Amino acid sequence: MKKKVNNLxxxxxxxxxxxxxxxxxxxxxxxxxxxxxxLRLTGASGLGLLLGGGGVSGILAAxxxxxxxxxxxxxxxxxxxPFYGSHQAGxxxxxxxxxxxxxFDLTTSSIADVKKLLQSWTTAAxxxxxxxxxxxxxxxxxxxxxxxxEADGLTPSKCTITFGVGPSxxxxxxxxxxxxxxxxxxxxxxxxxxxxxxxxxxxxxxQACADDLQVAFHAIRNLARIARGTxxxxxxxxxxxxxxxxxxxxxxxxxxxxxxxGTGNPDVTDAAEMREVVWCGSESPAWMNGGTYMAVRRVRLxxxxxxxxxxxDQEATFGRHRKSGxxxxxxxxxxxxxxxxxxxxxxxxIPPDSHSALAHGDGTVKMLRRSYSFSSxxxxxxxxxxxxxxxxxxxxxxxxxxxSIQKRLAKNDRLNEYMVHTGSAVFACLPGVRxxxxxxxxxxx
Amino acid sequence: MKYSYALPAGLIxxxxxxxxxxxxxxxxxxxxxxxxxxxxxxxxxxxxxNAETSAAAADFTSAIEQYRAYVIEQSDAFVKQTEGxxxxxxxxxxxxAKALYAPAxxxxxxxxxIAEALGDLDxxxxxxxxxxxxxxxxxxxxxxxxxxQNKTTNGMAEVADxxxxxxxxxxxKVETVDIDESLLxxxxxxxxxxxxSSKVTGEEERYSHxxxxxxxxxxxxxxxxxxxxxxxxxxxxxxxxxxxxxKFTALLAELAPxxxxxxxxxxxxxxxxxxxxxxxxxDALAEPLSNMGTILGV
Ligand code: HEM
Numbered sequence: 015m016k017k018k019v020n021n022l023x024x025x026x027x028x029x030x031x032x033x034x035x036x037x038x039x040x041x042x043x044x045x046x047x048x049x050x051x052x053l054r055l056t057g058a059s060g061l062g063l064l065l066g067g068g069g070v071s072g073i074l075a076a077x078x079x080x081x082x083x084x085x086x087x088x089x090x091x092x093x094x095x096p097f098y099g100s101h102q103a104g105x106x107x108x109x110x111x112x113x114x115x116x117x118f119d120l121t122t123s124s125i126a127d128v129k130k131l132l133q134s135w136t137t138a139a140x141x142x143x144x145x146x147x148x149x150x151x152x153x154x155x156x157x158x159x160x161x162x163x164e165a166d167g168l169t170p171s172k173c174t175i176t177f178g179v180g181p182s183x184x185x186x187x188x189x190x191x192x193x194x195x196x197x198x199x200x201x202x203x204x205x206x207x208x209x210x211x212x213x214x215x216x217x218x219x220x221q222a223c224a225d226d227l228q229v230a231f232h233a234i235r236n237l238a239r240i241a242r243g244t245x246x247x248x249x250x251x252x253x254x255x256x257x258x259x260x261x262x263x264x265x266x267x268x269x270x271x272x273x274x275x276g277t278g279n280p281d282v283t284d285a286a287e288m289r290e291v292v293w294c295g296s297e298s299p300a301w302m303n304g305g306t307y308m309a310v311r312r313v314r315l316x317x318x319x320x321x322x323x324x325x326x327d328q329e330a331t332f333g334r335h336r337k338s339g340x341x342x343x344x345x346x347x348x349x350x351x352x353x354x355x356x357x358x359x360x361x362x363x364i365p366p367d368s369h370s371a372l373a374h375g376d377g378t379v380k381m382l383r384r385s386y387s388f389s390s391x392x393x394x395x396x397x398x399x400x401x402x403x404x405x406x407x408x409x410x411x412x413x414x415x416x417x418s419i420q421k422r423l424a425k426n427d428r429l430n431e432y433m434v435h436t437g438s439a440v441f442a443c444l445p446g447v448r449x450x451x452x453x454x455x456x457x458x459x
Numbered sequence: 460m461k462y463s464y465a466l467p468a469g470l471i472x473x474x475x476x477x478x479x480x481x482x483x484x485x486x487x488x489x490x491x492x493x494x495x496x497x498x499x500x501x502x503x504x505x506x507x508x509n510a511e512t513s514a515a516a517a518d519f520t521s522a523i524e525q526y527r528a529y530v531i532e533q534s535d536a537f538v539k540q541t542e543g544x545x546x547x548x549x550x551x552x553x554x555x556a557k558a559l560y561a562p563a564x565x566x567x568x569x570x571x572x573i574a575e576a577l578g579d580l581d582x583x584x585x586x587x588x589x590x591x592x593x594x595x596x597x598x599x600x601x602x603x604x605x606x607x608q609n610k611t612t613n614g615m616a617e618v619a620d621x622x623x624x625x626x627x628x629x630x631x632k633v634e635t636v637d638i639d640e641s642l643l644x645x646x647x648x649x650x651x652x653x654x655x656s657s658k659v660t661g662e663e664e665r666y667s668h669x670x671x672x673x674x675x676x677x678x679x680x681x682x683x684x685x686x687x688x689x690x691x692x693x694x695x696x697x698x699x700x701x702x703x704x705x706k707f708t709a710l711l712a713e714l715a716p717x718x719x720x721x722x723x724x725x726x727x728x729x730x731x732x733x734x735x736x737x738x739x740x741x742d743a744l745a746e747p748l749s750n751m752g753t754i755l756g757v
Pocket of ligand 1: 403
């Protein structure tokens with residue numbers, strides 16, 4: 015207690031100096047000042063002052079104001095990915111270290127409740143991605159705090175929260191059936207699917223990504239809490255990839271089969287290509303203009319089997335070299351996939367039934383993949399690791415892009431020997447939100 | 460709410476004045492409220508309270524009196540029903556004892572937070588195996604184990620006598636137990652937390668599988684408190700008052716199909732998705748209910 019008070023006093027003095035010198039005085043009344051910073055400044059300076067007056071213990075006891083003791087780390091601007099914008103973040107955003115994904119079922123029968131939920135989620139997401147506490151009851155001793163608090167004092171960690179609606183939102187419940195785009199439906203069954211309803215579907219989805227797992231979890235937890243009474247969790251999956259810290263050069267991440275995954279992705283900095291591949295335009299209903307469709311497949315990898323296959327088999331499976339990620343026969347990871355190249359005996363250098371060859375096809379159909387690895391403990395039946403890839407892709411047309419490629423893969427992909435698709439869902443990721451607006455406004459407004 | 464929000468605002472004001480920023484000082488009221496609005500705009504289903512509405516201290520005297528009357532009425536019935544149950548146990552009437560077990564417990568489950576406030580009474584009456592030292596285990600669940608698992612009343616006479624004594628002691632103590640508004644508010648939430656941590660999982664009645672009786676009784680006990688606080692809640696946050704009311708209705712509707720005669724079906728007959736749905740409806744109620752504290756002055 016004593017130590018805390020001393021700290022408070024120091025911070026208080028500093029803040030008072032800042033106000034005196036006018037360095038912070040403008041910011042105090044700047045609306046953009048985060049709530050956390052505001053509390054830090056006002057709390058610290060005020061308490062410092064009161065300490066001078068000798069009244070600090072009573073105030074601390076009455077308010078439970080311990081915020082000032084732990085000044086929030088200053089969020090640098092590259093640590094914040096803006097929530098508001100013409101498109102949602104978390105799609106073109108380079109994949110952060112961690113993912114918490116949640117699919118929800120609506121339990122309400124009222125479209126007004128759905129709208130209210132999306133409004134509350136919008137406000138909360140803006141706070142969560144900027145590292146501020148959610149809600150207005152974080153200090154009241156008589157109420158459960160409106161923010162669950164585990165991200166208090168943490169940086170936003172590039173948190174993005176991406177929202178989507180599932181095809182089931184357009185069934186009879188909310189009178190939205192006429193608004194469903196014809197190509198937006200649950201995926202057809204593919205050869206080899208072994209889907210478990212526990213990992214399928216959902217009326218709404220939330221993809222929370224951040225460079226800190228606790229920050230991402232905090233987002234999902236609080237959004238689920240806000241949804242209580244309107245929507246319930248249907249399934250969730252956490253995901254990871256190598257962290258930025260472990261790979262400071264930021265090379266293409268490797269999946270759990272040890273191969274670089276993402277090499278063949280289109281260039282997210284090429285706006286024209288993104289309009290071509292990812293973003294829905296005026297051909298879509300207005301409520302999806304600026305949005306994109308997400309395909310999610312929970313793919314269990316048979317890693318024990320994979321680990322018993324030779325390097326050359328592994329490379330033939332992907333059509334790429336494991337070490338470099340380059341197409342077989344090439345040395346540069348980003349070399350073009352030359353599917354016509356043949357060895358002296360006339361055999362294709364890259365097996366036509368390799369994953370890359372099949373997925374690439376003639377190269378005209380693309381998608382933006384943004385998958386994460388998962389590890390969900392062990393499979394109690396087999397004693398093996400329950401690990402795999404939460405495959406996530408974004409595309410403007412599910413049927414032309416995802417379905418056509420996955421059909422080819424499901425039939426012939428060498429990779430099928432080492433994986434099984436256990437979950438499946440599609441979501442229409444809504445267009446971005448302008449400040450003052452809310453998610454899905456054009457759909458529900 | 461009132462306190463914590465008034466506090467930072469007041470502190471801004473005093474800091475500014477201290478620093479001698481006259482301009483800001485003159486404007487600080489308006490500016491502060493802007494800041495507050497901006498900083499707290501994040502919407503959740505937490506109650507929208509502001510300093511103005513919580514200013515007048517509410518009077519809970521009548522709610523507390525009514526609640527005490529309810530607690531006394533429930534514990535009267537509890538003693539009576541427990542006596543019937545313990546008589547049957549002592550008379551070796553296995554089936555009759557089994558039939559009386561769960562209904563008697565409901566009176567207790569409705570007022571559980573009060574019992575919990577009364578020291579050892581709760582473990583003495585309601586401890587499950589493993590909750591306490593095996594040598595000290597007594598009460599309902601010990602008899603439950605005898606009746607359902609060992610299928611006998613043998614050796615239970617003493618436990619039955621002790622249980623009745625504990626029930627009578629509870630009845631005597633509730634006369635004078637301290638009840639204040641915050642006990643009401645937290646008690647309601649505790650009742651539902653009881654459900655989600657032990658009834659939903661089927662752990663409470665692991666031999667008899669009569670968990671639904673307890674489930675319903677806990678919910679009824681919470682509902683009673685809500686009814687008593689409702690007028691005050693309606694004044695302070697009508698939207699919250701309505702939400703809680705709606706969620707009680709939804710949860711009770713979800714429970715209704717499991718009624719069977721005067722009681723409830725065995726918890727073992729519920730399917731996994733039925734249990735999940737009950738649990739989700741319970742969470743949907745408990746979340747807004749946990750915000751009833753908004754009516755408490757600080
Ligand atoms: C566990 C499942 C999967 C694993 C481990 C996996 C892994 C890989 C790897 C290592 C590559 C080569 C590097 C790269 O270009 O990024 C690749 C490429 C690709 N994969 Fe997958 N993938 C999986 C499932 C899928 C699925 C379900 C689809 C779509 C239906 C898909 C579509 C693609 C595409 C379009 C490419 C790029 C091909 C090109 O070069 O044009 N993958 N995948």
